[in-house]
Amino acid sequence: MKNGLPCLSLLGLALLGGCVPPPSLIDQQRQYEQDVEAQARQLHAATDDLFEAAMASGMAIVVTTTVNLDSQKYNFENNDDSVRFEKLRTGTAVWRNSANPRRILYVGNNMKAEKIGVHGSHYQTVFGRTLYQIYIVEPGHYDLVGSLYNSPRTTTPNPQANRDIAPSPLGKVTLVEKEFSEFDRGQRWQDPQYQTDTVNQNYCAAVRVVSGECVSWGTSSYDVTRQTSAGGWVADINERKVASVEAHSELKKAFASFDVAPGEAIVVDGFYPEAPNVGFEEKDCRRVANDKLDCELSALYMVRIPTxxxxxxxxxxxxxxxYMKMSKALANLQYRPVKLNAKPIKDESIWGETYVLKR
Incomplete structure (x- = not known):
């Protein structure tokens, strides 16, 4: 102790080493929650500021549509529903700026900017079965040039090798072979479960006659068996892998298009790739990697989500x-019709009218 300050050497005075107890687990958890909340507030404020800055710098805002994943009901203990959910979750339309191909809009339930970066939506909201996604974009001409989605329970073609395949004027689809987990649920009989523990016990082997003091100790052991669970039927879940395909289509001509000028905020009809949305022949496919095929497109189908x-x-x-600044940026929002190269067809979809673009 020096000058009435215990536990403070010169080093300890600098580092407070040994004098400050570590925070409790409860305090650490509380601090973690506060940090997460602070980061969320910072992201919220930064997103709002981004819309004000974008409009001031001559960028534009595009609002477009896709299917509202949450408008459907799912039973995730049912494999059919899990497959349906995966197709809806991953279905994505791809728009591209014709003057700057690096400017891409990915429109789909799985495509938020906080997850995929500047190509994703900065905000989304729903109305009925429609999901609205809001993008900050470089002004210009945008073409709908492709789609992507996962399709469980799907296998790829098995084309002949070393074939000469003529390129399609429409474009191609790349099929990537994946796996998808399904779960078989049932019951199985489980016999009663037992556990055997060994108990060690000390005993006096020799006693001093005069004082009664134990002068020698021995050890004996014996087993005790107890039931840990009763027999009966129990839930049984087994994972099973099934084939799945990740389909990436890329068009050489636009399915649809729109234009947006600097400072504009527009809303345009969106499109959803309801799987399977690609048309091709097995003879027009070639394997380009161990798990990947390219197929020349004969048709591409998309469901229009009008708004x-x-x-x-x-x-x-x-x-x-x-989001006050975002709301202000959307105050002069106007509807912009898309120019369609695709044609409507008769098809049964709960989401809207199906269109097709053929080679």
Whole structure:
């Protein structure tokens, strides 16, 4: 002790070593939660500021549509529902700026900017079965040039090797072989479970006659068996892998297109690739890697998710969630019709009208 300060050497005075107890687990958890909340607030504020800065710098805002994943009901103990959910979750339309091909919009339930970066949506909201996604974009001309999705319970073709395949004027689809987990649920009989423990016990082997003091000790042991669980039927879950295909289509001509000028905020109809949405012949496929094939497209199908200003205004305004600058940037939102090269066809889809673009 020096000058009444215990536990403080010169080094300890600098580092407070040994004098400050470590934080408790409860305090550490509370600090972690506070840090997460602070990061969320920072991201929220940065996103809101981004819309104000984007409009001031001559960028544009595009609002477009896809299917609302949450508008459907799923039983995830049912493999059929898990497959349906995976197709909906991953279904994505791809728009590209014709003057700057690096400027891409990925429109789909799995495509948020916080997850995939600048090509994703910065905000999304729902109205009925429609999901609205909001993008900050470079002004210009945008073409709908492809789609991607996962398709469980799907296998790839088995084309002949070393064939000459003529390129399609429409484009191609790349099929990547994957696996998808399904789960078989049932019951199995389990016999009663027992556990045997060995108990060690000390005993006095020799006693001093005069004092009664134990002068020698021995050890004996014996087993005790107890039941740990009763017999009966128990849940049984087994994972099973099934074939799956990740389909990436890329068009040489636009399925649809729109234009947006600097400072504009527009809403356009979106498109959803309802799997399977690609048409090709096995003879037009070639294996390009151990797990990958390229197939020349004969057709591409997309479901149009129509919208309008009234429908979008029916969704929750961003200001409701504190995005005041984003709401202001959308104040002059206008509907912009898309130019369609694809043609409508008769098809049964719960999401909208199906269109096709052929070679």
């Amino acid at each position: 309008g200003l009234q429908e979008f205004r029916g969704a929750s305004d961003p200001s409701k969630y504190g």
